[in-house]
Amino acid sequence: MVKIKIDGLEYDVNEKKNLIDAAKDVGVEIPYFCYHPALTVVGMCRMCLIEIEGVPRLQAACNTPVKEGLSIITQSDRVKEGRAGTMEFLLANHPLDCPVCDKAGECQLQDNAFGSGSGRSRFEFEKRNIPQEEIGTNLIINHNRCIVCYRCVRFEEEKVGESNLGLFERGYHSIIGLAKNEPINHNYQGALADICPVGALLNHETLFKSRVWWYNTHESICHGCSTGCNVQANVRDNKMYRYMVKENFEQEMYFLCDKGRFDLDWMNENRLLSYMENGKETISTQVFDKLISEINSSSSIAILGGAHETNESLAELLTLVKSKKNIIWEARVTDPQYKDTEQVDFLLTKDYHPNTRGATDLGLTTSNGINGIIHDFNSKKIDLLFIIKEAIPEGIDSSRLSKVVLLDTNVTDDLTKVGYAVPIQIFAEQGGSFTNKNGLRQNFDKSLKPVQGLLNTSEFFKKIIDPIKKQEEALVHGNY
Secondary structure (H helix, E strand, O other): OEEEEEOOEEEEEOOOOOHHHHHHHOOOOOOOOOOOOOOOOOOOOOOOEEEEOOOOOOEEHHHOOOOOOOEEEOOOHHHHHHHHHHHHHHHHOOOOOHHHOOOOOOOHHHHHHHHHOOOOOOOOOOOOOOOOEEEEOOEEEOOOOOOOOOHHHHHHHHHHOOOOEEEEOOHHHOEEEEOOOOOEOOOOHHHHHHHOOOOOEEOOOOOOOOOHHHOEEEEEEOOOOOOOOEEEEEEEOOEEEEEEEOOEOOOOEOOOOHHHHOOOHHHHOOEOOOEEEOOEEEOHHHHHHHHHHHHHOOOOEEEEEOOOOOHHHHHHHHHHHHOOOOEEEEOOOOHHHHOOOOEOOOOOEOOOOOOHHHHHHOOOOOOOHHHHHHHHHHOOOOOEEEEEOOOOOOOOOHHHHHHEEEEEOEOOHHHHOOOEEEEOOOHHHOOEEEEOOOOOEEEEOOOOOOOOOOOOHHHHHHHHHHHHHHHHHHHHOOOO
């Protein structure tokens, strides 16, 4: 920590942080466009102008190192005039289409125009008008809104490792465009739109879906893989509309891949809401009664899956399972879950489960793994098999599928193949925590309200195991 002065007041700040972030930590907001804490500093937008004691000219805060004794001024008349001039240039050709822009309501240009702009424009000429382009499989660029902050170009080069975008022409004619003939097709097109401080980059997936002020926002964790990126879940009318990044400076989490960001439709559509027996809908009490009978007559029972479940649900379910000595549990159902973390790219891992680490930390593993359970089930050493939100594993004897109980959130073809199908809540309908690949346990809020009567996984098992325990206790005491 070092001592610096901001507007005449002395503060202790972290010298390892950029001046913009260090000032923000002590409650001083310095406006900016091109700066991003995870990207290189270029000082292109000139929005973060400040005065530095002893330096005659205004300087860019993003490019000013934090060091002992630094004294800056962020609210002088000179600084305000400089920022207002910057805003005037940026808005000279910017279209007045905020009412139809998807970025409206969370746009840095709107915020900075309100906070640092002059409130009127002296530009009386016709604004330039360049047609928007499709530059990716899920990405549009509106050139008229672009302020050439260069964030998108830096993000691709520094994080994605590709150079699809570039800055072309000069001055009035400058545009960001494709540097190649092929459209962008990587896993971070949503991140490109996310880091754009204005509405220049947009995704087809979310275009014109909803206004941001109609959302209820909840803190959540991305379910797409074992990285556990922090997100803000945007919900409207009890439907999941959008994931947005929740920046986590301590864990250096600033971005979100497309696999996690756009994998949301399953939360809203095609939900399994009925109990099923042999492929046909039935009532829950009938399934409970038959499963209780099945468990009582089974000498050995296995559970597969659980890495999509919260730590809290797993812990409660583990307590229930421990009361039944003939139940074994293997949460690992795919090859990546048995290996050290393998990255697909700088964020996405090959393990598409959000809580494998949480399940293994609880000891929900077996010495022979999933192959051992499949073998024992096929050879009838395991009488009854529960599968929690996973596909029927390859190698399962089809003649024994009547002894499989599939717990799932959505309707799939597998539901018609097994003996019993049970609807369960998704993680967003519960709240709780996931443990990511690095062992970091992160809490998330309940985002959606479940259908009345829909149980989570531990509640379902409690419904079938508690009656069995009561029967066993009654037998012990001679009351049954």
